[in-house]
Each structure stands twice: as structure tokens, then as C-alpha cells.
Amino acid sequence: MSGPAADDRAPTSHERQAGQHWDASYHDGPAPWDIGEPQPAIVRLAAEGGFTGVVLDAGCGTGENALHVAALGLPVLGVDVAETALAIAREKAAARGVEAEFATADAFRLDRLGRVFGTVLDCGLFHTFDAGERRRYVASLAAVTGPGAVLHVLCFADTGPENGRGPHPVSRDDLTAAFTPGTGWHVTAVTPERILTRFDPDGPPAWLARIERL
Numbered sequence: 001m002s003g004p005a006a007d008d009r010a011p012t013s014h015e016r017q018a019g020q021h022w023d024a025s026y027h028d029g030p031a032p033w034d035i036g037e038p039q040p041a042i043v044r045l046a047a048e049g050g051f052t053g054v055v056l057d058a059g060c061g062t063g064e065n066a067l068h069v070a071a072l073g074l075p076v077l078g079v080d081v082a083e084t085a086l087a088i089a090r091e092k093a094a095a096r097g098v099e100a101e102f103a104t105a106d107a108f109r110l111d112r113l114g115r116v117f118g119t120v121l122d123c124g125l126f127h128t129f130d131a132g133e134r135r136r137y138v139a140s141l142a143a144v145t146g147p148g149a150v151l152h153v154l155c156f157a158d159t160g161p162e163n164g165r166g167p168h169p170v171s172r173d174d175l176t177a178a179f180t181p182g183t184g185w186h187v188t189a190v191t192p193e194r195i196l197t198r199f200d201p202d203g204p205p206a207w208l209a210r211i212e213r214l
């Protein structure tokens, strides 16, 4: 599998399954999850004050959620491994006059950013990881957050139809099992939600988890 030249990471389980680098998802028009606006669940979360401090959007794609939060006046960094998605996100930021940063980074090596965040958003990334990848990701998130930081995970739930559950459907128990106090995290709420897609405007069932850094 070939990827961008600067990409020194091993393919993820999803990339191996799909047989292509994540970047390829953005080559031929919008990807299924790329709905051209922020996810309604994230808009509600933002309206309720769910984002504070410097915000990291892990696996930001073309940046709709990051740009929504940035437009509220918060400093936001969106990171992704897909250069094409990041280029689109930067174009949108410039066209909308919204100040937001977008950078190439591997979610398993967030420590390389050398930065610390008050809130982390994961919209559709966690559910692409298998169990081993989740462990590495959780540790990576801990490396860029301090006590009191909040992580929001919006992921496909295991309760939806089989073709709407994403690569690795997530149960409530999966969330609490991944973010145990031993990992430096504590799940404070898991709420039923929806993730809209281009093919399902009502969106398959999802979980919105609020997870606090200990």
C-alpha cells in the first residue's frame, strides 16, 4: 500500500482492510462521512459549552467540526494522516475567514506535537481502530492532555444495522474498557446519538462519550 512520502507509520487495521491509505478516501469527491457541515451532535455539544481551552480534533478529515468550534473563538488544531483532507480543510478555513490550524499527525504519536490540549474531539476515528490500536491511541491521547482535560468521542454504536456500524462497532462496555482509570481516563457519560452520513441523513446509531483525564 502506498501513501504520502512523509508518512512513516505502519498502515492501520482499517487501511489493511480497505487495501488503501486513508488519503485515497478523499481523492474522488466527498467521502461517505464528509457531509459538508459539522455533525449535529458536535454542534449541540459546542452550544452546551463542551469545548474549552485549546482544542485538538483528532482525525479531523476536511475539518467541518474543527471549523465549527474555531468559529466560536476557540484555538483549534485539527490533525489527520490524509494530506488531501487537510488541504481541503485549510481551503475552507481561508474561504470562511476562520482561524484554525491543520497539521499532519499520527493519532498514535500525538506526543510528537509537543503540545497540550484542554479538549479533544474524536469524531469517527476511535471506531476505525481495533483493540490493540485503541490501547495505543488512548495512551497517545494521555500524552497530550493533563488532569481535567475532556475527550469527546462520537462513534458508531454496535446497536445499528450491520452495514452502518463502521469498521469496529463500539459497545458501551468497549468505551469503559478502553478508558479505565489505569489508562489515566474516566468515562463520565455515554449518550445515544447519531452520526449523519452522505448516504443516511438520519444517521446510524452512535455513542457520544464524555471522558475525563484523571
Ligand SMILES: C[S@@+](CC[C@H](N)C(=O)[O-])C[C@H]1O[C@@H](n2cnc3c(N)ncnc32)[C@H](O)[C@@H]1O
Pocket: 012, 022, 023, 033, 034, 035, 058, 059, 060, 061, 062, 063, 065, 079, 080, 081, 082, 085, 105, 106, 107, 108, 122, 123, 124, 125, 128
Ligand atoms: C471516518 S473519518 C472522520 C473524519 C472527520 N472527523 C469527520 O467527522 O468528517 C476518520 C478520519 O481519521 C483519519 N485517521 C485515520 N487514522 C488516523 C491516524 N492514525 N492518525 C490521524 N488520523 C487518522 C482519517 O484519515 C479520516 O480523515
